[in-house]
Amino acid sequence: MTRSPPSRKTGLLAVAALAIALSSLPPAARAADAESKTTVSVSLPADPLLVQINQVALERRGPKRAVVEYKGEAAQGRYTVLRDGKPVRRGELRALPAFAEWGAGKRYFSVDFSDAEQAGRYQVEVRIGRQQARSAVVPVRDDAIFAIAGAQLLGYFKRSRHTDAADRDVPIFGTSRRADVWGGWQDAGGDKGKYLSHLGYANYFNPQQASMAAWVLAYGAHARKALFAAHGLQAQVEDEAFWGADYLHRILDKEGYFYTTVFDQWGTPGAVRMVTGYEGSAGTYTALYRSAFRAGGGMAIAALARASMLAKQSGRHGEFDGAQYLADAERAYAHLREFNPRYCADGKENIIDDYTALMALVELHHASGRSDYLDDARERATNLIARQQADGGFVSDGGRRPYYHAAEAGLPVISLSAYADIEPERERRQRALDAIASALKHELAITDAVANPYGYARQRFQLTQNGKAAGEILDGFFIPHRNETGYWWQGESARLASLSAAMAIGGRKLAERGTAGYGLTAERAAYAQSQLDWTLGRNPYGMSMLYGFGRANPPTVLESAGEMFVGGISNGITGAPGSDTGAGISFAPGPDSEQWRWVEQWIPHTTWMLFAVMTMAADGDEAR
Incomplete structure (x- = not known):
């Protein structure tokens, strides 16, 4: 989730929604949930x-x-x-x-x-x-996870829609202006805020949130049409994709930038809901509300461009039409191309700007065919590849800070794979493929560098000193708790699914195709599977983070984690509290006010799981 929130009551509507969600749970999950309405603490099973x-x-x-x-x-x-x-x-x-x-x-x-x-x-x-x-x-x-859980993964987005009419007219922080920001999705079970991204003040932690969801839904409806149609889900995914595109249109300012967040300090009594940036565990309002590429702007452009293609393909659209979606995407890109560094907290671009801008350019090129988008994509791909180290890992900045990300660690490889699809020049395309191969080799090597019974994807990082990453470069299983955000660490269900998708998409781009599943070699297929398996129950707690599926699900903690929707995915397992490096292991140890770190459902988790399973359901190259 996004914060360490103040305690709050969720009200009768939340309880009613919870009751509906519980009614579709397996008996073991319902029983576990019934015991969790007061203080919750989950320990590792003691069975021999x-x-x-x-x-x-x-x-x-x-x-x-x-x-x-x-x-x-x-x-x-x-x-x-x-x-x-x-x-x-x-x-x-x-x-x-x-x-x-x-x-x-x-x-x-x-x-x-x-x-x-x-x-x-x-x-x-x-x-x-x-x-x-x-x-x-x-x-x-066949098509296992998609066939069994796809409808509920997709349904999570409709259950998360934000339809409060008050969002038709909200103030913009630090100005006398107001905006219509109606629609979109609530960010998490305990948060009615809406985010293209957050954590921008920390520079290297921006996750792609509602913008990524809108792109995945539009991409799925368009490029994976046959898969969704085969399972009777095509109309539903189209509806949700256009819902997302319509929201992106509304939050595109007349100047050409997207609003990053619609925020009310996590429902704090007396807090004004507004278009704003914020920082820290107190949710202090700031003027950082203009989305840089890395703060959701890049993926919002990608989503609108893909939605325009979907509208053309399907003959359908939302409140706004496909021509409007493409015009929005092109206008937003032109604006960010000129002003993006101004919207970055530190005034300079980093790796997240590169890979999200690259995704935007690939989709703009698909939608428009314009050669200037290919030219800019080449520049972004060159920047991204230049950030790669000899062992295949990436650095986040112009120095030595390792790239690591709790929600989208697979997106650099996915963006390079998307770029390779539009690059007609053989040498340029080969450089992208070489970078993909090196990145995947790095992921396998760091994961296998130590004993690792569950095959959990490990990561490289630095701890912070005086608010900045510095000192020895370390590696471990979970995100370090002492990082530049000052407070934010949580389970990594989204990160794991993003790496599964990257291994499948990137691996299939390379020459060494295999027959071990998903068109991959045995080593790559096992890695991709292991990350999904962890979230879906093959973990030391024996708990499926996908609510409504599996033998046991996370408990409900209304105080800080809020509603639990069927098809939603909890943040997941972390390192032990009190460990700067994220060493050890923990899930929902309490107190209840901190349980959002493990229990709360967050939109990137279901977004990335849906993308991973739609990708892995098709054993072959992605549709364009």
Whole structure:
């Protein structure tokens, strides 16, 4: 989520929405939720033997792996894979390297049944010594996660729509002007604010929020039309894409910039809801409300350009038409091309400006065919590639600060992949492909550099000193808690899905295609799958962060995390509180006023999950 909010009451409407959401949960999740209306604290399971698996769905032709955690003396064990309740395979557990960062005294094993390609409902049973345990049951089928959860992932956006008429007329901070900013989506379960991005004051943390959602929906409806239509979702995704495009039109100022946030200090009593920037855990209003490329402006342009193509393809549109969407996108790009550094908190561009502007230019080129957009895309791609280090990792600035991001770490690779699709010159395209290959190699290398039983995507970072990243370059599993924002760290469900999408999209652009699933080599396919598996239940807590799916879901904490929508995804697991580097592991330890860090649903999580599963559902190159 976006903040450390003041305590507040959510009211009868929130409770009613919660009751509706709970009615569609699996029994175990409803039972867990019923016990969580007061103080909530979630600890690692104490069971001596656990079998953790993706609880939502696994691809019929793709990686399928369970992780076994064991506390005991026995050194060996056996497993049985069941399909529809009947044994289909038996064997010895494969021991994994010793790992103690998330708790001493455990041994880890794995069960790989990737070659079980018959559709059905699978379960893994394990016996070690006198201990026996079974995993959750997981469906295995084609287009697995999309087929089973796609409708609810998409439905999350409609459930999150913001329709308060008061947003038809809100003040703009520091001016006498007012604006119509009606529509869009609330940012999170406990936040009715609307964000193209936030954390701009920290320069390197801007996430793409509503603008990314609008692009993913428009891209899905247009480029993945066959997939959505096959599952009866085409009209629904078109409606949501145009809803997003209409909102972007309304928040485009006459001068040519987008409004970054519509904010009321997270519903603080007495706070004025307005177009504003803000900073820090107090939500102090600032004049940083003009969106730079990195503050949602780039992806807003991309979304409007793609929505214009969707309108042309479908013969439909929202309140405004496709010609208006494209005109908005072109006007906004022309403005940011001239003024973007002025809207950056530090007055200079960084890697996020490069990759979001590159996405904007690719989509403008697709929509208009104009060669000047290709020229500018080449410049942005050159800038982005120049930020890549010899080992494939990126730096965020002109120095040595490592690029890391809690919500969109895969977007640099995705933007270069999109650029490669429009680049006709062979040498330029090859440079982009080489950068993609190097970046993916880096992601695999840093993830495999230490014992890592769950295959969780690790990251490189620096801690802050006097408010700026400095000192030794470190690496670890989770985002560091001592960072430039001064307060913001949370679970990384969006980051993981973005990396899955990057591995699938980038990997399929390269020559080394494979047959291990998703058109990828075995190593890349396993990485892409592992990040989704973590969010969907194959994690040490045995909890699916996708609400309404799986054997267990996060608890409800109305005090700071607000409503829980079916199809929404909670922030997720973090490093331990009190650890500057984000070492250790934690999920919802309390107090309740801090539970937003783990429990709250946030729009980028469902956005990136939907994008990842629509990407991975199609084993082949993306439609244009």
